[in-house]
Amino acid sequence: MTASSKPQIENLTTGSGKLQADTIARWLFQGAAFLVLAVLVWMTVVMAISAMPAISKFGFNFLIDKTWDPIQEQYGGLTFVFGTIASSFIAMLIAVPVGLGIAIFLTEDFLPENVLTPIAFMVELLAAIPSVVYGLWGIFVMAPFIRAFETWMNTNLGFIKIGDKSIFGTPYGPGLFSAGVLLSIMILPTIASISRDVLKAIPKSLRNASLALGATRWETIFRVMLPAASSGIIGACVLGLGRAIGETMAVTMVIGNTPQIDTSLFAPAYTISALLANEFAEANEPLHIGALFYAGLLLFAVTLIVNVFAEIFVRRVSSGRQ
Amino acid sequence: MTMSKQSDDLTQPLEAGRTFFNTGMTILSGVFTLLGLIPLFLVLFYVLSQGFSSLNADIFTQLPAPSGTLGGGFGNAIQGTMIMVAIAASISVPIGVLTAIFLSEYSRDSGFVQYVRFGVNVLAGVPSIVIGVFAYGVVVTTSGGFSAYAGGFALAILMLPIIIRTTEEALKLIPWELRLGSFALGADRFNTIARVILPAALPGIITGIMLAVSRAAGETAPLIFTALFSQYWLEGLNKPTASLAVLIFNYATTPYADLQHKAWGASLMLLILVLIISIVARIVFRRRS
Amino acid sequence: MSSTTTTSNAYQVRNMNFFYGTRQALDGINIDIPAQSVTAIIGPSGCGKSTFLKSLNRIAEAETKVRIDGQISLFGQNIYDPKVNLTQLRRRVGMVFQRPNPFPMSIYDNVAYGPRVFGTKGNLDALVESSLTKAAIWNEVKDKLRTSAQGLSGGQQQRLCIARSLAVNPDVLLMDEPCSALDPIATLRIEELIENLRTQLTIIIVTHNMQQAGRVSQNTLFFNTDESRIGQLVESGLTKEIFFSPKDKRTEDYITGRFG
Known part of the structure; x- marks a missing residue:
């Protein structure tokens, strides 16, 4: 190239140094994103391999066997599956109607907006409190209340039985x-x-159309609003279910940690998550560790399925409403 | 059939059944809302009232007293939580922020984005105990013991989806015109992101990181069999490490009033951290959106 | 003021003022709206014509906080009487909105919605058919009554919404720019429908389309804003007179501007 005094005109098609930095940066971002997906795969592989000793020994019997006996090296997860379900x-039975009631209350105009917004924030704050703090509170504050309630139920409704055992034992x-x-x-x-x-x-126009036909507020909510929102509401409930299934500390602290299947609603029980929390740190035998990984894998698989479902439902809402 | 003309009187009252249903449901939804708020107030009330009385200087500076004796503190648990959260942040913040940039800034030209976003949502739904099991399988079994590393690793995975989601949220609050303006000046994407977008989104990103930190600091399940617990000050990152959250779990299930009291004190510290950060996050994201 | 009952008037509006919160939207409206005919409401945007319409079935108060002074009577009864049952009022006064807003359910369920809410006994199928027939859409949908209403075209959706209103047998039908989201052919079909329904009920239609007002209505109300941007009724009368010999300068300006 000969030196020339006329101003250089950059070739618009050649890649300059700047453009290369752009490419590298892109790979960096994409690489990080790839890593996040890789973690999920990694998680599945590690847990499946670690659970292998137990899977090959117990197979699907793990799901229907009630015995969990580290001394006899006999591991079955049914009591934990039962406790988790x-x-x-019970949690869904309470939280779905109450949660929906709150959601409706916060979207209607019963109270002015500047009162509803702080309430909505306070409800969200409930999610920020650490699980172990709920557990502590559950042991010392809630459980005594619950016991009083259970005593009352037992005296008054204790006669309701499955076979010869009370539901409210x-x-x-x-x-x-x-x-x-x-x-x-x-x-x-x-x-x-x-x-x-x-x-x-949900578009205001649907609500107005219903009111203009002479429906009352709650007729409108039940016949128009809730059906129109059903997909997203199901997604929300399924997400809640996923949280309930995987929740550990609070449950471990108040469920009584007894591997049994009892007819009484009030009897101590055990969940998969509580089993992991209580036994993992002390497990030494390879088969014991394997069985715990098997239980962990089970929990992982179930929450994975539940969350994928929730994702599909919630996604349908966001794509259906443009 | 045609629908019969009802009486012309507009003041004819609503049928009793419909009135009852309408008022009844209004009351019910109000009661449910109250019912939902009661636990929040009860938890706050008990943690505040029980926790404050147990706070003193020893708590922060002393080790747990030998079992059977009163007094002492849990300075080592505070130290352990801080160190493990720092390890977790140093892993999850770079990966999380970079991923969020990819999701927010490259979503227009890559189908890969939606798979990543799906993956992030799935990861956010993985129970923290399962993350602990994973960390046990990856770090504890291969390194031969419980350690601050293992705890930090588990917390890092837990923080990852939170950081990605909040950072993406913060990036999306930056108006598209700002990017166009930068492109129009001839800046490429990297320069636009590094010089325009990130500085503008920084408050939101930092808030998101703080949210993830506060969530990780309160997490117990991923730590009980990765970091375990320790009665002593940290001796090394490859040794069992105390944490506030595991301390609450351990002390709450003992029959000793003194230890139970310390559990309330530790809860108060976690709760204050969580509440302050949640409120700050609320203000930051509210004002900008 | 004593309300005089005149059978030939559907609505009597006396000294009506309308406020959104503290902002006044309508000032001193006085008008009689005749029954069994089509009344068009025209005027520039922001003049309060939609607000006026929404005060006639009290749907405005469902959207936001409003205050209304004065009196509006429907066939001699004050609709702002505290004792008035809103569901009853809205059953007698149907409404069709600017954008078609069928419920996300089947065509059949959309039409059956009102009767079901009111617990009407009897042959629902026949009622649905007759309502759809009155709305001139029966032939197009009779084979797909159970499919989602959202699969219909915009014009069909709007006629479905009219059928939905007719199913509760209203005395009055309010239409808030019902054709503004439709193409010319669909618009024409709605206009024909309005013409056919006129003998059965009272129709009040807000429109920004002068030609439409001229074609479908017998009476016209012209709304405009005053200098403080509060809506008022400038002129009312037979459509022919309003269009061809307006008394008020503002009416004339608006109409000639629109036609020109």
Whole structure:
């Protein structure tokens, strides 16, 4: 190239040094994003491999066997599966109606907006409180209340039985029911906040159309608003369910940690998450560790499925409303 | 059939059933809202009233007293929590922020973005205990013991989706015109992000990181079998490490009133951290959106 | 003021003032709106014509905080009487909105919505059919009653919304720029429908389209804002007179401006 005095005109098509930095940066961003996905795969692989000794020994019997006996090296997870399902079910039974009620209350104009906004924030704050703090509070404040309630139920409704065992049996305080109630408090903000967002996103015109036809407020809510928001509300509930299934510390602290399947709602029980929290640090035998990994893998798989479901439902809402 | 003309009287009251349903549901939803707020106030009330009385200078500077004796503190748990959260942040902040930039700034030209976003949402839903199991499998079993590293690793994975989501949120609050303005001056994407977008989004990003930190500081499940616990000051990052959260768990389940009191004190510290950061985050994201 | 009952008037509005919070939107409206005919409301945007319409079935107060002075009577009854049952009022006064707003449910369920809310006994199928027929859409949808209403075209959706209103057998139908979101052919079909419905009920239609007002209405109200941007009723009368010999200069300016 010959030196020339006329001003240089940059070639618009050649890559300059700046453009290379741009490319490198892009790879960096994309690489980080890839890493996040890799973590999920890594997680699955590590847990599956570590669970292998137990999977090959017990197979699917793990799911239907009630015995968990580290001394005999016999591991079955049924009691924990039962505790997880039962405590989550109780939590949903309470949190879904209450959470929906809150979501509706916060989207209607019963109170002025500047009162509702702080309330909505306070409901969200419930999600920020650490699980172990709920547990501490559950043991010392809630459980005594629950025991009083259980005693009352036992005296008055104790005659309701499955077979010859009462549904409202001996009041313990810590137990399945306490765990369910505490869980319901913890998943309440998930259900209430997301449902509220979904309800708020429903076009005002649908509401007006219903009112203009002579429907009352609650007829409008039940016949138009809730059906229109159903997909998102289901997503919110499924997300709440996922939280309840995986929640650990608070449950461990109030469920009584007894591996049994009892007909009584008030009896102590055990969940998969509590099992992991209590036994992992002390497990030494490879098969014991393997069985715990198996339980962990199970929990991982279930919450994964639940969350993918929730994701699909919530996504349908955001894509359906343009 | 045609719908019969009702009486012309507009003041004919609403049928009793419909009135009852309408008022009843209004009351019910109000009661539910109250019901939802009661636990918040009860938790705050008990943690404040029980926790404050247990706070003193020893708590921050002393080690736990030998079992059976009163007094002492949990300075080592505060130290351990801070160190493990720092380890976690040093892993999760760079990866998280870079990922969020990818999600927010490259979403227009990459189908890969939606898979990543899906993955982030799934990761956010993984129970913290499962993350602990994973960290146990990756760090504890290969390094031969419980350690601050293992705890930090678990907390890092826990923080990752929170940082990604809040950072992406903060980046999306930056108006698109700002990017166009930078492109129009001839800046490439990297320069636009580094010189315009990131500085503008910084308050939001920092708030997001603080949220993740406060969440990690209160997490117990991923630590109980990765970092375990310790009665002593930190002896090395490869040794079992105390933390506030595990301390609450351990002390709450003992029958000793003195230890239970310390659990309330530790709860108060976590709760104050969480509440302050949540309120700050609320203000930051509120004002900007 | 004593309200005189005149059978030929659907609405009597006396000294009506309308406030959104503290901001006044309408000032001193006095008008009689005849029954069994079509009344068009025209005027520049922001003149309060939609607000006026929304005060006639009291739907305005469902959206935000409002205050209304004066009196509005429907067939001799004050609709702002505290004893008035809003569901009853809105059943007798149907409304069609600017954008078609079918509920996210089937065509059938949309039409059956009102009767179901009011717990009407009897043959719902027949009622749905007759309402859809009156709204001139039966032939287009009779084979797909159970499919979602949101699959219909905009014009069909709007006629469905009209059928939905007719299903509760209202005395009055309020239409808030019902064609503003529709194409010319769909607009024409709605106009024909309005013409056919005129003998059965009272129709009050807000429109920004002068030609439309001229084609479908017998009476016209012209709203405008005064210098403090508060809406007022400038002129009212037979559509023919308003369009061809307006008494007020502002009406004339608006109409000639719009036609020109």
